Amino acid sequence: MKPVSMLDLHLEYQYMKEEIDAAIKRCLEHQKWILGPEVKELEETVAKYLGVDHCIGVSSGTEALVLSLRALAIKTKGQEYFDRSDKIITTPFTFTATGDAILRAGATPVFADIDPLTFNLDPMKVEEYLAGGASGVVGMVPVHLYGQSCDMDRLTEIAQKRGIFMVEDVAQAFGGKWREKKLGSLGAAGAFSFFPSKNLGGFGDGGMISTSDGELAGLARMLLKHGGKDKYNVEHVGYNARLDTIQAAVLLAKLKYIDEFNEKRRETASLYDHELGGQAGIIVPAKQEMAQHVYHQYTVRVAAGRRDLLQTRLKEKGIATMVYYPVVLHKMGVFNGRMVVANSLSEAEKAQQEVLSLPIEPLMEKGLVKEIAAGIKDSLSGSLSGSSPGSAA
Numbered sequence: 245m246k247p248v249s250m251l252d253l254h255l256e257y258q259y260m261k262e263e264i265d266a267a268i269k270r271c272l273e274h275q276k277w278i279l280g281p282e283v284k285e286l287e288e289t290v291a292k293y294l295g296v297d298h299c300i301g302v303s304s305g306t307e308a309l310v311l312s313l314r315a316l317a318i319k320t321k322g323q324e325y326f327d328r329s330d331k332i333i334t335t336p337f338t339f340t341a342t343g344d345a346i347l348r349a350g351a352t353p354v355f356a357d358i359d360p361l362t363f364n365l366d367p368m369k370v371e372e373y374l375a376g377g378a379s380g381v382v383g384m385v386p387v388h389l390y391g392q393s394c395d396m397d398r399l400t401e402i403a404q405k406r407g408i409f410m411v412e413d414v415a416q417a418f419g420g421k422w423r424e425k426k427l428g429s430l431g432a433a434g435a436f437s438f439f440p441s442k443n444l445g446g447f448g449d450g451g452m453i454s455t456s457d458g459e460l461a462g463l464a465r466m467l468l469k470h471g472g473k474d475k476y477n478v479e480h481v482g483y484n485a486r487l488d489t490i491q492a493a494v495l496l497a498k499l500k501y502i503d504e505f506n507e508k509r510r511e512t513a514s515l516y517d518h519e520l521g522g523q524a525g526i527i528v529p530a531k532q533e534m535a536q537h538v539y540h541q542y543t544v545r546v547a548a549g550r551r552d553l554l555q556t557r558l559k560e561k562g563i564a565t566m567v568y569y570p571v572v573l574h575k576m577g578v579f580n581g582r583m584v585v586a587n588s589l590s591e592a593e594k595a596q597q598e599v600l601s602l603p604i605e606p607l608m609e610k611g612l613v614k615e616i617a618a619g620i621k622d623s624l625s626g627s628l629s630g631s632s633p634g635s636a637a
């Protein structure tokens with residue numbers, strides 16, 4: 245078997261090479277590298293795709309989160325940053341940037357535990373924390389991890405009942421849905437990442453904010469250009485966080501394929517489910533009736549201890565896998581003394597030890613999926629087999 249990487253971006257490029265090359269060539273010809281016409285076109289096209297009034301291109305998913313939160317601080321508190329006494333609830337089982345953005349916006353992240361089935365913020369745990377008389381909570385940042393929607397019915401209900409805002413972290417879920425609505429259109433704002441490995445990925449860093457709130461959109465637009473409508477006379481503490489024209493051009497070319505590619509990811513996931521579902525020692529990703537998963541990652545659970553052994557055995561067979569994420573946020577030094585732990589985070593800690601993401605990409609050959617699954621079954625059938633992983637068993 246020839247070595248299998250987690251992701252081979254050459255495949256996508258070859259598939260749409262002509263369009264991408266032509267898009268880059270147009271940039272070379274017009275030379276409008278900063279906020280050129282492609283940025284505006286991408287913003288308008290994505291806004292229409294998501295069903296929101298405004299999209300604002302920014303330099304990364306991280307900046308999309310920071311700017312959304314900063315804009316909310318300015319809008320809701322009339323101040324540049326939140327205060328440390330302002331709390332924002334999120335998941336500890338995510339990429340660092342989610343929690344870090346809350347710190348950078350001046351607030352304190354509150355980590356609540358995850359649902360073991362979806363790996364996403366558990367509404368019951370959020371409710372439990374709020375019902376315990378928590379004070380100072382201003383918002384929540386749910387993350388649609390691996391491309392799987394959070395339970396948006398229950399989280400929205402909690403946010404409305406408590407009068408707190410919601411910023412969706414949609415970095416991993418471009419094109420995903422909850423019921424008929426696109427993710428990123430359900431909260432006050434959505435923060436997308438166009439990091440090259442994402443479902444919609446550029447040729448470098450990039451991100452986008454989605455919102456139907458005109459005031460937030462206006463503030464985010466100021467913040468990304470140093471903090472003012474006029475960058476030579478600014479009103480807010482801003483950033484240089486613009487989306488590059490050339491990235492927007494590449495993304496516009498790739499956007500035409502996003503629904504087709506997400507569908508192909510779902511087909512690959514179904515094949516993995518078919519090959520691995522019911523296999524002792526492994527749990528395949530859960531499905532939610534109301535959600536359309538976009539499988540940014542196809543992530544299984546394998547009991548702690550044996551997960552690392554399986555990963556090693558697969559590596560020996562030339563099959564790459566990844567652990568997203570090996571360290572939960574509440575165990576990271578950066579959050580030490582700067583966070584609130586809402587409740588026992590045992591499910592997040594268990595997930596950290598049991599998750600394993602398998603190679604998945606839209607243009608993957610079905611035969612390869614079967615070979616990877618066979619490699620997993622073969623590895624599991626040795627001394628790895630035995631008891632079941634996780635509380636989701």
Ligand SMILES: Cc1ncc(COP(=O)(O)O)c(C=O)c1O
Pocket residue numbers: 304305306307338339341342387413415416436437438439449450451
């Ligand atoms: C859940 C999550 N949030 C935020 C980010 C940050 O996005 P970026 O890398 O574009 O800054 C990422 C991307 O890695 C992510 O996976």
